[in-house]
Amino acid sequence: MSLTSTTTTAVDIDSADRLAAITDFAYRMRHHVIDMGEVQGQGYVGQALGAADIFAAVYAGHLNHRADDPEWAERDRFLLSTGHYAIGLYAALAAAGILETEELLTYAADDSRLPMSGMASYTPGMEISGGSLGHGLTVAVGMALGLRHQGSGSRIFNFLSDGELDEGSTWEAAMGAHHHQLGNLIAMVDMNALQADGPTAGVLNIEPVEQKWVAAGWYVRRVDGNDPAALLEAFDDVTSRATPRGAPSIVICDTKVGYGATILEEREKAHFMRIEDHEWQICRDQLTERFTPNSMKA
Numbered sequence: 001m002s003l004t005s006t007t008t009t010a011v012d013i014d015s016a017d018r019l020a021a022i023t024d025f026a027y028r029m030r031h032h033v034i035d036m037g038e039v040q041g042q043g044y045v046g047q048a049l050g051a052a053d054i055f056a057a058v059y060a061g062h063l064n065h066r067a068d069d070p071e072w073a074e075r076d077r078f079l080l081s082t083g084h085y086a087i088g089l090y091a092a093l094a095a096a097g098i099l100e101t102e103e104l105l106t107y108a109a110d111d112s113r114l115p116m117s118g119m120a121s122y123t124p125g126m127e128i129s130g131g132s133l134g135h136g137l138t139v140a141v142g143m144a145l146g147l148r149h150q151g152s153g154s155r156i157f158n159f160l161s162d163g164e165l166d167e168g169s170t171w172e173a174a175m176g177a178h179h180h181q182l183g184n185l186i187a188m189v190d191m192n193a194l195q196a197d198g199p200t201a202g203v204l205n206i207e208p209v210e211q212k213w214v215a216a217g218w219y220v221r222r223v224d225g226n227d228p229a230a231l232l233e234a235f236d237d238v239t240s241r242a243t244p245r246g247a248p249s250i251v252i253c254d255t256k257v258g259y260g261a262t263i264l265e266e267r268e269k270a271h272f273m274r275i276e277d278h279e280w281q282i283c284r285d286q287l288t289e290r291f292t293p294n295s296m297k298a
Helices: 013-040 045-059 083-095 101-106 136-149 162-166 168-179 209-215 228-240 279-291
Strands: 077-080 156-161 185-191 219-224 249-254
Touching: 013 045, 013 083, 013 101, 013 228, 013 279, 045 083, 045 156, 045 185, 045 228, 077 083, 077 136, 083 101, 136 156, 136 168, 136 185, 156 162, 162 168, 162 185, 185 228, 209 219, 209 249, 219 228, 228 249
Parallel strands: 077 156, 156 185, 185 249, 219 249
Antiparallel strands: none
């Protein structure tokens, strides 16, 4: 039996409410990101906008957690390996009710619990201190193995970037997850095709990605990471396979940096953006126009 599948199907009628919840979650996330970014006038805004649908599919669709108890022992763990995506995770934590929306405006300020790069010691709901790329999946493997030894049914969701697939430690961890048959480990990769030094394909071409993860022993799905319906179906699939012992799973998500704010989608240098004062409201207007249902625009 092949471990790969790239087919996505339409969300059925019973999933309509879940799809609406994910779409609404991502909409609120994107506006939170713009609000936080405006405080500093710059940041990793493009990545957060592009990955918002992925965060939403996990937090609004699959992650077992308690908003009022981020340390709940039976929670699923969401590990942000890419610490510079913290602005996106803060937006998700606020949309999930773990953080107060008002606190987002302290983003990256002195003494804030919301530093520019994710720190587990500062922020409720931030499971690890990401940053040096390539470490997150290794931590996820150890955590998934530890939870299994404890008899826990909790799952590990590990968020990776395509740039992290340049790192040898990522592939060591991938092989380790297969060796230990960590079926409670679900990874996702934000394939936005951009790194600090330029396009991913030019820095170090990582394709064919699916075949590499299959060769490492993982169950693989690849979807449009800006299509909530495709994401919902893919995560439904991989979570249905999640057991304490079995093949680990990964959802490879092709996304667009700055997705939803056209003015940002068109930027060439979009890894770390400096956004002019007058452009923040343009971003909000474009996000509202892009994602608000027609029935609500009148």
